[in-house]
Amino acid sequence: MKKLFLPAFLLCVVALQAQMKADDVKTFTLKNGMKFLVVEDNSIPNANMYLFYHVGSRNEHQGITGLSHFFEHMMFNGAKKYGPKQFDRTMEFNGGSNNAYTTENVTVYTDWFPASATEVIFGLEGDRIASLSIDPKMVESERGVVLSERSTGLENSPWNLLGQSVQATAFQEHPYHWPVIGYEDDMKNWKQSDLEQYFKTYYAPNNCVVVISGSVKFDEIKKLAEKYIEPIPAQPDPPKVHIVEPPQTGERRIVVQKDVATPYLNIVYHTPESKSEDYYALTLLSDILSSGKSSRLYSALVDKKQLATSVFTDYGESFDPYLFGFYAIAGKGVKDVDLEKAIYEEIEKIKKDGVNDKELQKVKNQKLMQFYNQVETINGKSNNIGTYEVFFGDYRKMFDAPAQYNKVTADDIKRVANKYFSKSNRTVGILKSNTED
Amino acid sequence: MKVYNINKYIGLMAGVLLAVTINAQDYKLPAYEKFKLKNGLTVYLMEQHEVPVINVSVILPAGAIYDGEKAGLASLAASGLKYGTTNYPKAKLDEELDFIGATVNTFASKESAGLSSKFAAKDKDKVLDIIKELLTAPVFDTAEFTKEKKRVLTSLEQAKESPRSVIGSYFDKFLYGDHVYGNIVQGKISTVTGITVDDLKKFYKENYIPNGSAISIVGDFTIKEMKTLVTNLFSAWPQGKQSQANLASKPVPAPTGNRVLLINKDDAKETTFYIGGPGISRNNPDYISIEVVNTLFGGRFTSMLNDELRVNTGLTYGASSRFTPLKNAGSFAITTFTAVKNTEAAIDKALEVLNRLHDKGIDEASLASAKNYVKGQFPPRYETSGQLAGLLTQMFWYNFDESFINNFQKNVDGLTLDKTKEIIAKYFPKDKLQFVMVGKSAEIKKIAEKYGPVTEVQIKEEVKKAF
Numbered sequence: 006m007k008k009l010f011l012p013a014f015l016l017c018v019v020a021l022q023a024q025m026k027a028d029d030v031k032t033f034t035l036k037n038g039m040k041f042l043v044v045e046d047n048s049i050p051n052a053n054m055y056l057f058y059h060v061g062s063r064n065e066h067q068g069i070t071g072l073s074h075f076f077e078h079m080m081f082n083g084a085k086k087y088g089p090k091q092f093d094r095t096m097e098f099n100g101g102s103n104n105a106y107t108t109e110n111v112t113v114y115t116d117w118f119p120a121s122a123t124e125v126i127f128g129l130e131g132d133r134i135a136s137l138s139i140d141p142k143m144v145e146s147e148r149g150v151v152l153s154e155r156s157t158g159l160e161n162s163p164w165n166l167l168g169q170s171v172q173a174t175a176f177q178e179h180p181y182h183w184p185v186i187g188y189e190d191d192m193k194n195w196k197q198s199d200l201e202q203y204f205k206t207y208y209a210p211n212n213c214v215v216v217i218s219g220s221v222k223f224d225e226i227k228k229l230a231e232k233y234i235e236p237i238p239a240q241p242d243p244p245k246v247h248i249v250e251p252p253q254t255g256e257r258r259i260v261v262q263k264d265v266a267t268p269y270l271n272i273v274y275h276t277p278e279s280k281s282e283d284y285y286a287l288t289l290l291s292d293i294l295s296s297g298k299s300s301r302l303y304s305a306l307v308d309k310k311q312l313a314t315s316v317f318t319d320y321g322e323s324f325d326p327y328l329f330g331f332y333a334i335a336g337k338g339v340k341d342v343d344l345e346k347a348i349y350e351e352i353e354k355i356k357k358d359g360v361n362d363k364e365l366q367k368v369k370n371q372k373l374m375q376f377y378n379q380v381e382t383i384n385g386k387s388n389n390i391g392t393y394e395v396f397f398g399d400y401r402k403m404f405d406a407p408a409q410y411n412k413v414t415a416d417d418i419k420r421v422a423n424k425y426f427s428k429s430n431r432t433v434g435i436l437k438s439n440t441e442d
Numbered sequence: 443m444k445v446y447n448i449n450k451y452i453g454l455m456a457g458v459l460l461a462v463t464i465n466a467q468d469y470k471l472p473a474y475e476k477f478k479l480k481n482g483l484t485v486y487l488m489e490q491h492e493v494p495v496i497n498v499s500v501i502l503p504a505g506a507i508y509d510g511e512k513a514g515l516a517s518l519a520a521s522g523l524k525y526g527t528t529n530y531p532k533a534k535l536d537e538e539l540d541f542i543g544a545t546v547n548t549f550a551s552k553e554s555a556g557l558s559s560k561f562a563a564k565d566k567d568k569v570l571d572i573i574k575e576l577l578t579a580p581v582f583d584t585a586e587f588t589k590e591k592k593r594v595l596t597s598l599e600q601a602k603e604s605p606r607s608v609i610g611s612y613f614d615k616f617l618y619g620d621h622v623y624g625n626i627v628q629g630k631i632s633t634v635t636g637i638t639v640d641d642l643k644k645f646y647k648e649n650y651i652p653n654g655s656a657i658s659i660v661g662d663f664t665i666k667e668m669k670t671l672v673t674n675l676f677s678a679w680p681q682g683k684q685s686q687a688n689l690a691s692k693p694v695p696a697p698t699g700n701r702v703l704l705i706n707k708d709d710a711k712e713t714t715f716y717i718g719g720p721g722i723s724r725n726n727p728d729y730i731s732i733e734v735v736n737t738l739f740g741g742r743f744t745s746m747l748n749d750e751l752r753v754n755t756g757l758t759y760g761a762s763s764r765f766t767p768l769k770n771a772g773s774f775a776i777t778t779f780t781a782v783k784n785t786e787a788a789i790d791k792a793l794e795v796l797n798r799l800h801d802k803g804i805d806e807a808s809l810a811s812a813k814n815y816v817k818g819q820f821p822p823r824y825e826t827s828g829q830l831a832g833l834l835t836q837m838f839w840y841n842f843d844e845s846f847i848n849n850f851q852k853n854v855d856g857l858t859l860d861k862t863k864e865i866i867a868k869y870f871p872k873d874k875l876q877f878v879m880v881g882k883s884a885e886i887k888k889i890a891e892k893y894g895p896v897t898e899v900q901i902k903e904e905v906k907k908a909f
Contacts (some may be wrong), residue, residue, distance in 0.1 A: 048469070048492060048712075048825065049469070049821040049822060049825050050469065050821055051818070051821050051822055090744070090753065091748070093743050093744045094744050094811070095540075096741055097516050097743065097811055097814075097815045098810070098811040098814055098815070099814060099818070100814040100815055100817060100818020100819065101815075101818060102742065102743070102815070102818075102819055103743075117819070117822065118818060119817070119818040119821075120820070130504065145756070146753065146754065146755060146756035148754070148756065149756020149757065150752055150756050151759075152756075152757055152781075153712075153756070153757070153759040153779070153780065153781065154759040156711055156712055156781060157606075157712060157759055157779055159711070160604075160605065160711055160712045160714075160779075161604040161605060161606045161607070161708065162604060163603060203787065263603075263709075264599045264603070264708075264709050265600070265603050266596065266599035266602070266603065267596060267599075267600065296540070297536065297539075297540035298536040298540065299533075299536045299537045299540040299541075300540070304536075307593070308589070310594065311589055311593075314593050314596050314600070316598055334600065336592065337595065337596040337599070338590065338786055363541070366541070367540055367541045367543075370541060370542055370543045371540070371543040372543075373543060373545075373562070374495075374543030374544070374560070374562060377493045377494070377495045377562070378560075380493065381493050381495070381825070381826045381827070382822070382825050382826060383822075384822075409717070426836050430546070
């Protein structure tokens with residue numbers, strides 16, 4: 006349910022030739038405020054439609070936690086023209102498939118279809134945005150589905166339980182405090198009126214950005230959007246998320262029990278949102294720490310010291326200040342304290358001595374390859390364009406990213422490491438079998 | 443997330459939809475060149491210039507079917523290639539690849555071993571040289587092996603934390619018995635413990651041979667230039683002779699009745715289960731028709747299984763079915779999971795849907811829908827150089843050619859309702875079902891006994907040689 010995007014980057018002039026340019030993205034905004042970004046790409050006879058709604062678990066409050074994600078499910082359960090089951094049946098009949106996901110920040114709907122079915126897709130999306138019907142019977146069976154989704158996540162990965170616990174500890178006031186899937190008791194308690202209210206507030210055309218890539222024509226897309234989407238009225242802007250997480254002033258620790266072979270460790274530091282000027286340096290720092298076998302953490306913890314069987318870091322997109330995360334699974338017989346200490350040693354090395362030019366160049370080179378991976382498919386194109394538009398405020402920033410990454414110096418990396426990786430700014434989570442020790 | 447990859451419905455389709463057929467997918471495989479080096483290595487080259495990147499896929503006859511008594515050997519040998527070579531000791535290898543953002547992965551699957559790689563076109567000389575080194579001159583450094591073995595042993599224990607990551611191996615073992623298709627690719631703690639670096643060297647020598655292997659290279663290069671480069675790099679790789687008998691071609695024992703394998707996991711809050719039986723081999727002439735029918739049964743979101751177990755009843759987040767074809771045999775399985783208290787309801791529902799497939803078959807409207815769906819979803823499967831490189835080595839391994847791609851639409855369209863009846867009767871198991879459940883035995887054993895004689899094991903124990 007929660008997926009992290011890796012945004013795309015262009016690093017050098019070489020990458021720009023024959024690749025996408027900002028001019029390849031054509032845009033229009035309907036009278037009701039829904040913005041469309043279109044990329045014509047005829048490499049396969051298919052197309053996609055990605056709809057990014059500005060709503061996620063950060064828009065919830067206690068009592069309705071998990072509702073954004075549940076709503077994502079309810080969007081498939083019937084509207085005025087296409088009743089229960091008809092959305093999926095119609096789409097699949099026309100050769101299309103779909104999925105959707107919800108994060109703390111956004112809810113994204115993804116349709117993949119033969120380009121010949123584009124109008125059908127517009128009809129389906131227009132119908133559910135204009136007039137979703139929230140059938141109480143569907144609500145009940147779908148509630149079972151998301152309870153199963155929650156349970157199977159916890160059943161199959163210790164990271165789910167640990168991650169939720171750490172997030173709840175790092176955030177005490179901001180709505181990033183609760184998990185996207187919701188609290189089990191809230192999940193069993195969502196009311197019809199909660200759903201109706203949510204739909205009206207957040208599923209407005211002016212709260213959505215649409216990206217379409219594939220074997221389509223811009224003019225044709227514009228006509229279809231005017232026909233199927235423009236008549237849907239705009240709504241007042243949703244309420245702003247007003248809670249700002251107070252600064253953390255001391256280390257926080259949380260331990261959770263699960264029957265595991267070796268301890269799991271999750272350490273997080275508060276870091277700024279995507280629009281921050283430190284975004285690019287923090288992203289490269291994450292790569293220096295954990296991208297590839299020659300990365301700082303893999304090389305030290307997994308290879309040389311053999312304290313961990315795996316280690317990774319992440320710093321993803323967010324609207325509000327979120328977290329830079331370290332994740333490691335202890336090797337056999339390794340104590341969690343020893344693994345934790347070794348992670349801090351690597352962090353301290355960067356804080357004290359910085360990084361060398363070669364490893365900085367290495368992660369910049371890797372970013373270029375990531376970019377190729379992402380523009381290789383029409384789905385990668387839609388995903389990245391939409392991510393930049395939504396999280397960075399302008400899809401053109403995707404084409405500006407190379408310059409932004411190139412500007413990052415070794416001193417910047419050292420600076421952000423010192424700025425954010427302080428003891429009082431961290432939350433440490435440990436999951437293990439024996440929590441009585 | 444909603445769910446990936448699920449399947450079908452037998453309802454009334456609005457009349458207007460019945461008129462729709464998807465014809466736009468006239469997808470053809472791009473031109474490629476295929477040739478064989480003197481040492482027997484088959485080479486596929488295909489130009490793709492959309493991004494300045496090259497993908498490589500290699501397939502070798504060195505899968506887990508050759509593990510013998512040493513389960514996990516093929517997998518360790520494959521990852522062992524990356525312990526480095528004389529010219530590229532491991533640290534240097536990792537650094538050089540990381541620096542240019544190149545990836546080179548080596549792995550073993552049940553039947554074959556493989557290498558896949560992706561790199562910027564400008565780095566082709568360097569990376570192809572590294573690939574040649576890894577394939578033809580690995581040194582299997584003892585210190586690296588010792589570290590890797592320790593990690594693998596821990597990861598085998600960790601895998602038991604997740605029912606989903608182990609149930610497939612149990613199912614294969616249960617279905618294939620002591621046939622080599624039941625071999626567990628990742629190995630077992632007892633067998634991996636005993637494997638030495640000499641075992642890796644021996645396994646490598648016997649099975650990593652150019653004859654019987656193929657390399658495909660797809661991306662931003664010219665065929666002429668690449669042909670010279672590949673020929674120069676790989677011609678000196680000496681031909682070999684696989685001494686082991688082809689155990690995979692032995693017949694797979696057929697199930698004689700319903701059976702249940704119950705894997706107890708004390709802290710389980712769900713029951714994860716497979717219900718299945720024998721499937722098909724990859725060269726089955728009805729391969730595409732089976733894919734269409736399975737799409738309806740359990741291969742997409744509106745499939746019969748997902749519709750019943752998820753949409754109508756809310757018993758699970760997802761239910762699906764799949765055929766897993768190998769060279770000489772294959773398996774079929776319905777897979778899903780549910781809360782412990784819903785175990786019986788979910789299994790009964792799955793069986794009810796399977797019976798419905800056999801009793802009522804499918805109708806014209808749903809067949810039309812499935813055809814449109816598999817055709818519509820086909821082109822994105824071969825959109826990238828990496829996907830195309832993988833396809834070419836699959837063509838080599840399973841001995842099919844581009845007609846599979848080029849005639850796909852025609853073959854899908856040619857499936858008739860009468861033929862679907864044959865397909866269902868012939869390929870979808872109806873009885874003698876094999877049930878594998880991971881869950882809390884104390885609460886579900888009684889239920890399991892409803893479906894057949896139960897063999898109970900503990901998830902923390904070693905997987906037996908055969909059940």
